[in-house]
Amino acid sequence: MISPSEDAAACPAPALTAKDFRSDLKPIWCPGCGDYGVVTALYRALAAIGRPAHEIAFVSGIGCSSRIPGYTTAYGFNSVHGRALPIAQGIKMANPELLVLVAGGDGDGFSIGGGHVPHAIRRNPDLTYLVMDNQIYGLTKGQVSPTSARGTQSPTSVYGSMEEPVNPLLYVLAYGAGFVAQGVPADMDGLTKIIEEAIRYPGFSFVNIQSPCISFGSPDNQIKNQKAKLRKLSDLGHDPTNRLRAMELAQDYGRELYTGVFYRNPNPPPTYERRIAELQGRLAAPGATGA
Amino acid sequence: MHDFIVGMAGSGGDGIVSAGESLIGAALAEGYYGILTKSFGSQIRGGESSCRLRLATQPVLNPGGTLDVAVVLNWEDFRRFGGELPVDARTLVIYEAKTKVEPTALPLGGVTPAAAVAVPMEQMALQSAGAQLAKNNVVLGLLAAWFGLPRERILAGIRKKFARKGEAVLAGNERAFAAGFEYAERTPLPAARRLAPAVPAAGPMQLTDGNELCARAALFAGCRFFGGYPITPATEIMQHLQRDIWKHGGSLLQAEDEIAGVGAAVGASFAGKKAMTATSGPGFSLKAEMLGLASVAELPLVCVDVQRGGPSTGMPTKREQSDLFAAVFSAHGDTVRPVLAPTTVADTFEVTVEAFNLAEEYQTPVIVLSDQELAQRKEIVPAIDPARFRVVDRRVPAGEELKDYRRFRFTDTGVSPLSHPGLPGGNYLAAGIEHDESGAPTANGEMHARMNDKRLHKFAPLQERRDLFVLEGEPDAAIGLISWGSVAGIALEALRQARAEGIEIKLLVPKLLYPVAVPVYRDFFAGLDRCYVVEQSHQGQLHRLIRMWADVPPEFGVLAKSGANPISPEEIVAQIRAMTRARAAAVRRH
Ligand SMILES: Cc1ncc(C[n+]2csc(CCOP(=O)(O)OP(=O)(O)O)c2C)c(N)n1
Ligand code: SF4
Numbered sequence: 001m002i003s004p005s006e007d008a009a010a011c012p013a014p015a016l017t018a019k020d021f022r023s024d025l026k027p028i029w030c031p032g033c034g035d036y037g038v039v040t041a042l043y044r045a046l047a048a049i050g051r052p053a054h055e056i057a058f059v060s061g062i063g064c065s066s067r068i069p070g071y072t073t074a075y076g077f078n079s080v081h082g083r084a085l086p087i088a089q090g091i092k093m094a095n096p097e098l099l100v101l102v103a104g105g106d107g108d109g110f111s112i113g114g115g116h117v118p119h120a121i122r123r124n125p126d127l128t129y130l131v132m133d134n135q136i137y138g139l140t141k142g143q144v145s146p147t148s149a150r151g152t153q154s155p156t157s158v159y160g161s162m163e164e165p166v167n168p169l170l171y172v173l174a175y176g177a178g179f180v181a182q183g184v185p186a187d188m189d190g191l192t193k194i195i196e197e198a199i200r201y202p203g204f205s206f207v208n209i210q211s212p213c214i215s216f217g218s219p220d221n222q223i224k225n226q227k228a229k230l231r232k233l234s235d236l237g238h239d240p241t242n243r244l245r246a247m248e249l250a251q252d253y254g255r256e257l258y259t260g261v262f263y264r265n266p267n268p269p270p271t272y273e274r275r276i277a278e279l280q281g282r283l284a285a286p287g288a289t290g291a
Numbered sequence: 292m293h294d295f296i297v298g299m300a301g302s303g304g305d306g307i308v309s310a311g312e313s314l315i316g317a318a319l320a321e322g323y324y325g326i327l328t329k330s331f332g333s334q335i336r337g338g339e340s341s342c343r344l345r346l347a348t349q350p351v352l353n354p355g356g357t358l359d360v361a362v363v364l365n366w367e368d369f370r371r372f373g374g375e376l377p378v379d380a381r382t383l384v385i386y387e388a389k390t391k392v393e394p395t396a397l398p399l400g401g402v403t404p405a406a407a408v409a410v411p412m413e414q415m416a417l418q419s420a421g422a423q424l425a426k427n428n429v430v431l432g433l434l435a436a437w438f439g440l441p442r443e444r445i446l447a448g449i450r451k452k453f454a455r456k457g458e459a460v461l462a463g464n465e466r467a468f469a470a471g472f473e474y475a476e477r478t479p480l481p482a483a484r485r486l487a488p489a490v491p492a493a494g495p496m497q498l499t500d501g502n503e504l505c506a507r508a509a510l511f512a513g514c515r516f517f518g519g520y521p522i523t524p525a526t527e528i529m530q531h532l533q534r535d536i537w538k539h540g541g542s543l544l545q546a547e548d549e550i551a552g553v554g555a556a557v558g559a560s561f562a563g564k565k566a567m568t569a570t571s572g573p574g575f576s577l578k579a580e581m582l583g584l585a586s587v588a589e590l591p592l593v594c595v596d597v598q599r600g601g602p603s604t605g606m607p608t609k610r611e612q613s614d615l616f617a618a619v620f621s622a623h624g625d626t627v628r629p630v631l632a633p634t635t636v637a638d639t640f641e642v643t644v645e646a647f648n649l650a651e652e653y654q655t656p657v658i659v660l661s662d663q664e665l666a667q668r669k670e671i672v673p674a675i676d677p678a679r680f681r682v683v684d685r686r687v688p689a690g691e692e693l694k695d696y697r698r699f700r701f702t703d704t705g706v707s708p709l710s711h712p713g714l715p716g717g718n719y720l721a722a723g724i725e726h727d728e729s730g731a732p733t734a735n736g737e738m739h740a741r742m743n744d745k746r747l748h749k750f751a752p753l754q755e756r757r758d759l760f761v762l763e764g765e766p767d768a769a770i771g772l773i774s775w776g777s778v779a780g781i782a783l784e785a786l787r788q789a790r791a792e793g794i795e796i797k798l799l800v801p802k803l804l805y806p807v808a809v810p811v812y813r814d815f816f817a818g819l820d821r822c823y824v825v826e827q828s829h830q831g832q833l834h835r836l837i838r839m840w841a842d843v844p845p846e847f848g849v850l851a852k853s854g855a856n857p858i859s860p861e862e863i864v865a866q867i868r869a870m871t872r873a874r875a876a877a878v879r880r881h
Contacts, residue, residue, distance in 0.1 A: 025720075025731055057562065057712040062723070069720060070732065075712035076720035077561055078732075079554075080584050086518075086551035090558025090566070091712065093542045094516050098562065098712050119547040276542050283538045 034211030037185025065132035082113030096273035142216030179205035186226035233260035300341035301364030306427035311342035317444035322491025353780035356859035420463030432471020439485030506531035508643035515541035516559035563711030583622030600854035611854025705749030764797030785863030
């Protein structure tokens with residue numbers, strides 16, 4: 001196997017641009033879908049990071065948002081509904097040198113795949129998980145999702161949903177993620193920077209992206225409303241090393257639209273891959289055979 | 292005596308399984324062949340437990356049927372194992388005198404054994420070792436003296452086992468053994484039987500089980516990632532790998548559930564590593580969607596299903612062969628994935644290596660259907676010689692192939708070179724969504740048909756894999772048997788008995804269960820007019836699967852039983868005799 005680091009050392013690559021990460025596939029999202037903004041911000045963030053596309057593995061589940069890996073030039077894996085995180089962890093464990101990105105919808109990540117989130121976080125692999133949270137099931141045409149507000153009317157909740165929504169930010173903070181942020185396509189520069197920072201964080205990083213569904217999402221939650229509503233955490237003077245304060249702010253999910261970094265662990269603990277490499281090093285027995 | 296079967300039962304704390312382990316350890320050291328099976332009322336420790344040990348001077352094919360000797364520490368526990376510890380008029384019953392049962396009134400459901408002796412085992416343990424825990428060593432002493440089992444080897448085992456527990460405990464247990472031994476010498480049995488001296492094999496032997504060999508085979512084949520979730524009776528595969536896989540630069544994930552376990556393995560395979568998961572029925576059900584993903588994304592993956600009684604939680608500690616349909620059909624869509632089954636403990640190594648080879652060669656998930664018995668019975672088998680096995684690696688694109696690389700390119704074989712992240716120029720989109728040659732999603736019917744064809748066609752060479760079938764008996768016989776998995780060892784013994792009676796018969800044992808290799812069955816069925824499939828499932832799943840694909844003989848029957856109901860060589864021989872008579876009658880009529 002070609003080691004990405006050796007490869008990079010052999011020929012200093014020219015600077016990469018956003019275009020280098022755009023594939024030939026034309027997105028099939030509805031015109032006006034927030035996910036267009038997300039993929040554009042991602043191209044820019046990847047250009048800033050500067051790792052060549054073949055060193056990136058980009059895994060998703062199923063949903064409109066989960067189509068995103070195919071629109072990049074990275075090695076993509078558009079897998080099955082809700083299971084992107086386990087697959088991504090297997091990839092990272094198999095080859096820790098790869099830059100591994102994970103993406104999906106709020107249904108993918110917090111409904112069917114919700115059980116995988118705390119476990120990925122407690123292992124702390126160096127993955128970046130982008131959830132395109134549109135508070136609705138887009139692909140299956142508009143059913144209520146786990147992040148929909150109580151009372152949401154949809155084809156499967158015609159009288160209004162009866163459950164409280166999950167709070168992705170608060171959950172992920174409580175599970176112990178080292179990097180938690182929120183962005184919106186209404187603020188492309190901000191979103192680009194947040195994704196870049198998330199990728200740079202050495203450990204599990206989570207970005208909740210309020211990416212509106214123009215076809216089935218709430219009219220109050222569209223890009224034009226986002227512009228008016230959003231409040232940058234940096235403008236509020238929030239200290240992103242303050243986890244408790246971050247949790248307090250996260251309580252406002254669904255009411256306030258904060259963007260920026262809620263929490264960044266100032267002392268990132270060792271990643272899962274680091275611990276594995278240490279164990280492998282300790283146990284390595286030259287000439288050991290299976291039989 | 293060249294073949295000796297002893298069965299013992301007691302409560303969890305009686306150490307009966309531990310006594311069985313001591314005996315088979317001694318047998319290995321002495322040069323005997325043997326199989327030890329353990330059986331528990333449930334997975335939970337502390338319930339009733341039993342073991343049966345078959346020792347022989349030649350290789351043994353299965354744990355055997357009727358017991359030569361039954362050791363009963365208490366009757367309730369013994370009787371709970373029912374047909375697993377069968378007693379008949381040949382059996383000598385040794386039982387705890389404390390139970391106060393008269394030899395003439397044994398609770399054996401009307402069966403009169405050859406003899407029954409009440410022995411004060413607990414009392415001897417208390418007197419010699421001061422602890423009734425030492426009872427199992429009294430049993431070992433009795434068995435050693437009465438049946439000529441290797442005394443010094445057993446004692447060496449006891450010394451090794453108790454060395455860490457201190458002088459006093461060790462001495463107590465040695466005295467318990469001596470007490471049993473001397474009691475037996477003082478009290479000769481009505482009809483003395485002794486095991487003939489061992490005839491050690493030429494090469495080195497080892498004591499192992501299917502789960503251990505599966506794990507070792509995986510490492511040998513190059514497996515560098517395991518993802519799984521604990522489940523009886525498959526957990527030991529993960530436990531063995533956990534100790535060693537890191538030493539080979541690999542890694543292992545005890546995932547949050549079976550879906551995540553197989554998902555991580557799919558991810559590791561996508562990343563270029565040989566990957567595996569292992570489970571049993573309930574976990575296998577959860578993995579179904581991921582298996583379909585690996586099929587359509589054409590990613591190598593080995594999934595072991597150590598079958599147990601089902602459906603649902605079923606009977607976790609019992610053998611059943613009822614996951615064949617699930618293995619073949621459980622993922623939705625028009626897909627095929629190879630299903631292999633080992634037939635002996637030693638075979639598990641070979642079949643697991645083969646599973647990795649098929650997975651890598653054909654870029655597919657491969658199911659290994661082991662079963663509770665093969666997985667967990669301890670068996671004395673020849674040491675594995677790795678030089679006998681070839682290891683296949685996946686076709687990774689190189690050079691020209693990476694120019695205009697198309698991951699799912701149509702080729703003559705249906706197999707296209709497989710790149711992995713990190714390889715410049717090999718970038719592609721893997722997906723569960725139907726795709727074209729480049730990997731781009733499609734909903735075009737024509738492309739879907741061509742891709743389905745590619746994914747089916749690539750398995751064509753498996754139709755001729757005759758090396759994945761065992762054939763024994765007269766090639767021209769008119770009656771035949773088919774059997775698979777651990778039950779095949781019983782069918783083989785039955786076949787040999789029938790042939791010893793002068794009956795002409797043959798046996799086919801598939802290790803490749805799916806795709807059904809039609810040419811192999813066609814040749815086997817040629818000239819056969821009666822054939823029975825012997826298997827441990829209620830519906831006779833292999834019997835039905837073969838009928839789905841192959842033209843079968845005029846009389847094609849099945850001897851099938853639900854899990855935990857023993858199938859004995861004797862009843863198979865009875866079936867064979869019935870087939871012979873029916874055939875003779877039919878021939879006379881013509
Ligand atoms: C196991 C399984 N169940 C259900 C579906 C159908 N399904 C596909 S996407 C989806 C939900 C989509 O919502 P979300 O994950 O929020 O993503 P979005 O489409 O809104 O981006 C569902 C229910 C599926 N593909 N697989
Ligand atoms: S349905 Fe909604 S989420 Fe899906 S592509 Fe259209 S706008 Fe986007």
